[in-house]
Amino acid sequence: MTHDLPPTVHADSRELVESIYEAVDGVAAAYPRATFLKRAREKGDAAELWQALVDAGLLAIGVPESLGGAGGGLTGNTAVMEALARAGIPPLLYSLTSFSREAIIRYGSEQQINDHVLSTLSGERKICFGVTEPEAGTNSFALRTTAKKTDDGYRISGQKVFISGADQADHILLLARTAAPGEKLTRRTGFGLFIIDLSTPGITLNRLDIEWYAPENQYEIFFDDVAVGESALIGEDGLGFDYLLDSLNQERVTIAAWALGLGNVALEKAVVYAKERAPFGKPIGANQAVQHPLALAKAQMEAARHVMYAAAAGYDSGLDAGGQANMAKLLGSKAALAAVEAAIQTHGGSAFVYETDVVTLWPMIRILQIAPLNNESILNFIAERVLGLPRSS
Ligand SMILES: Cc1cc2nc3c(=O)[nH]c(=O)nc-3n(C[C@H](O)[C@H](O)[C@H](O)COP(=O)(O)OP(=O)(O)OC[C@H]3O[C@@H](n4cnc5c(N)ncnc54)[C@H](O)[C@@H]3O)c2cc1C
CATH class of the missing domain: 1.10.540.10 (Acyl-CoA dehydrogenase/oxidase, N-terminal domain)
Incomplete structure (x- = not known):
């Protein structure tokens, strides 16, 4: 098959x-x-x-x-x-x-x-993944969680937010500042990437009430002078941010896949419904005003899917797939949103009945326009790194 x-x-x-x-x-x-x-x-x-x-x-x-x-x-x-x-x-x-x-x-x-x-x-x-902080948000350079060097490891203090699946994970991959106060922070200095056992004393979790439909929950995580050994540090002290950015293309493409898969669910449901629903005696899907948003979403999803697998193939062959990976996330999330919007419109009021399971697709697809990185920041990347435009302030 x-x-x-x-x-x-x-x-x-x-x-x-x-x-x-x-x-x-x-x-x-x-x-x-x-x-x-x-x-x-x-x-x-x-x-x-x-x-x-x-x-x-x-x-x-x-x-x-x-x-x-x-x-x-x-x-x-x-x-x-x-x-x-x-x-x-x-x-x-x-x-x-x-x-x-x-x-x-x-x-x-x-x-x-x-x-x-x-x-x-x-x-x-x-493993869950801890970067976002309440104050710093998208600006990871501003994160405040610190990892202070000790004789045999580090002591970690600070707070992360929106950490998905923290109750189900046993470890967290954590980005923290290792720079001394006042020391300059760049992509290549001042951060450490740590893998930390979530049962270590000093770590507490608080569940957030997030409005979406997923069996994973989000948590605030508090680190109160948490002692970890040297073995918790990935690679070299100082380079954590660089490691993170280097690995992000992988995430961008996987997020595109997530969005496009859900967009496909929405579109398939809309097509079935548009063929059946006939309040005026003929199926609503016979109206071009109903067809066109569905057809456009299909075309956009197909294009995004091509870019997504091209980015994955490029990455797997060792090419710099940054441009395509970011485009895949941008196009995939937007195409999926177009699909779910069209599916909601096609279903009319029925879209909002829980059992129809249409509006239930929307929050997750909508969040993928913002997380793990908002589409504005993806456009900033494409503008600056692909088109060579000056860095925005
Ligand atoms: C359900 C869910 C699960 C999540 N899971 C995780 C997780 O497991 N681990 C983790 O670390 N984080 C996680 N996050 C956090 C997520 O990555 C952040 O919400 C996201 O990075 C945006 O940060 P923020 O919410 O602080 O938005 P802010 O940084 O406050 O930004 C708000 C808005 O401002 C605009 N904006 C921000 N920066 C720019 C810019 N540079 N240029 C133009 N516009 C901009 C965007 O429209 C953005 O949506 C999750 C979030 C949600 C909702």
């Missing part, structure tokens, strides 16, 4: 991507969208979904075979996320864990890869 793969899925990866789609069909049968929504409404957790991913071997995708994973690179990660989102069950923690693993694979020691990457394959380790 083929899954309508765009030509930008590299020839070497097509078989793998097909097999990922089939594996996800099995996961979705065990954990359908209805369960996903039920757990979301209960403010529950995604433990069963995670276990289904482990059982299907999907957590091994994206970890190089040389390290004991199943390989597949970013193309593989993208396919896993896209297929899960197309099934209406995108696990946020998958995106966070696979992104965190990428930073550790690139810059961590052999021991850290063993402890924190390979242990994710069996589901034993789940």
